[in-house]
Amino acid sequence: MMESRSQVRVNVPASTANMGPGFDTIGMAFQLYSSVEIAVAETTAIELIGPEMQGLPADKSNLLYEVAAGLFREAGQSAPELYIRAASDAPLTRGLGSSAAAIAGALVAANHLLGEPYTRDELFRMGTLLEGHPDNIGASLFGGVVVATMPEEKHQAIPYVRLDPPDELKTLAIIPDFPLSTEKARNVLPQMYSKQDVIYNVGHSSLLVAALAQGRLDLLSQAMKDRMHQPYRAELVPGLSEILEGAAESGALGATLSGAGPTILCFYQTEEDLHNLSGFIESVMSKHGVSYRAMQLKPDKHGAQVVFEER
Ligand SMILES: Nc1ncnc2c1ncn2[C@@H]1O[C@H](COP(=O)(O)OP(=O)(O)OP(=O)(O)O)[C@@H](O)[C@H]1O
Numbered sequence: 392m393m394e395s396r397s398q399v400r401v402n403v404p405a406s407t408a409n410m411g412p413g414f415d416t417i418g419m420a421f422q423l424y425s426s427v428e429i430a431v432a433e434t435t436a437i438e439l440i441g442p443e444m445q446g447l448p449a450d451k452s453n454l455l456y457e458v459a460a461g462l463f464r465e466a467g468q469s470a471p472e473l474y475i476r477a478a479s480d481a482p483l484t485r486g487l488g489s490s491a492a493a494i495a496g497a498l499v500a501a502n503h504l505l506g507e508p509y510t511r512d513e514l515f516r517m518g519t520l521l522e523g524h525p526d527n528i529g530a531s532l533f534g535g536v537v538v539a540t541m542p543e544e545k546h547q548a549i550p551y552v553r554l555d556p557p558d559e560l561k562t563l564a565i566i567p568d569f570p571l572s573t574e575k576a577r578n579v580l581p582q583m584y585s586k587q588d589v590i591y592n593v594g595h596s597s598l599l600v601a602a603l604a605q606g607r608l609d610l611l612s613q614a615m616k617d618r619m620h621q622p623y624r625a626e627l628v629p630g631l632s633e634i635l636e637g638a639a640e641s642g643a644l645g646a647t648l649s650g651a652g653p654t655i656l657c658f659y660q661t662e663e664d665l666h667n668l669s670g671f672i673e674s675v676m677s678k679h680g681v682s683y684r685a686m687q688l689k690p691d692k693h694g695a696q697v698v699f700e701e702r
């Protein structure tokens with residue numbers, strides 16, 4: 392059995408990325424969690440709990456092991472044998488940042504076992520290099536809304552600003568019953584964009600950040616419009632175009648594809664809006680024959696948290 396030199400458990404929030412125009416730049420964390428428990432052991436063993444984790448490898452090719460062992464090596468130690476136990480309330484490959492949550496959780500847990508040699512900002516840089524973009528990783532590590540971009544050089548810190556999301560912002564997540572890998576959803580994007588589309592997205596993304604910072608929920612519907620990825624990803628997500636076009640009329644403050652999809656988010660304020668939106672979503676999705684589940688989500692403001700440790 393495992394040698395219990397030390398162990399730690401970390402809870403990590405799921406997240407959305409882009410929020411429309413802020414492609415690879417804006418992330419927001421939700422009160423929907425995955426957990427990872429890691430202990431140094433004599434032999435590596437990986438326990439994956441619950442239906443969301445089915446099909447993931449339970450050996451050293453598991454993302455959690457690779458990331459945690461990588462941090463040990465980065466800290467100058469040999470790759471350890473690890474006992475890992477992982478569970479997730481958030482679905483995988485649905486656009487709710489599961490890979491970023493896994494990376495963030497493994498980094499925070501391994502860093503804790505190592506005696507905290509790295510700051511959260513340093514873990515953010517490492518996680519971003521692993522994930523390729525900082526949006527979901529930032530939200531999972533810090534909670535709230537994180538606006539970030541890639542640094543010029545790999546060794547540089549990730550430039551970011553964290554905002555508290557407006558308290559009144561509620562989210563209806565429509566999670567289709569099919570997976571869509573980020574890789575597939577990135578492959579449909581064009582290599583080049585027109586000047587008009589670039590100006591359009593810079594304007595909307597800037598407006599969105601300012602609106603979130605000042606709690607201007609009245610601006611979200613306009614500010615969340617995008618020409619960079621959603622129009623191209625619509626072919627992969629039945630119903631997306633209609634929901635983006637019609638959600639505001641049914642009470643949404645704004646609507647967006649979550650990350651690389653296929654989850655679609657509608658932001659709202661009142662129970663009446665939720666009721667109207669739910670009916671609208673059901674009519675669109677049933678027209679397309681897409682089965683889905685709907686979840687009401689609240690923003691997480693804390694990010695990845697160590698919830699248990701034993702030394
Ligand atoms: N807890 C976990 N343990 C190991 N691997 C995981 C875990 N969570 C996610 N992954 C890996 O990440 C993959 C999903 O990543 P992907 O980027 O395609 O989707 P996502 O992160 O859920 O969505 P998005 O990036 O669009 O928000 C899974 O197929 C799996 O390989």
Ligand SMILES: N[C@@H](CCO)C(=O)O
Nearest residue numbers: 408414415573650651
């Ligand atoms: N910003 C990323 C999020 C998915 O990891 C994308 O939309 O492709």
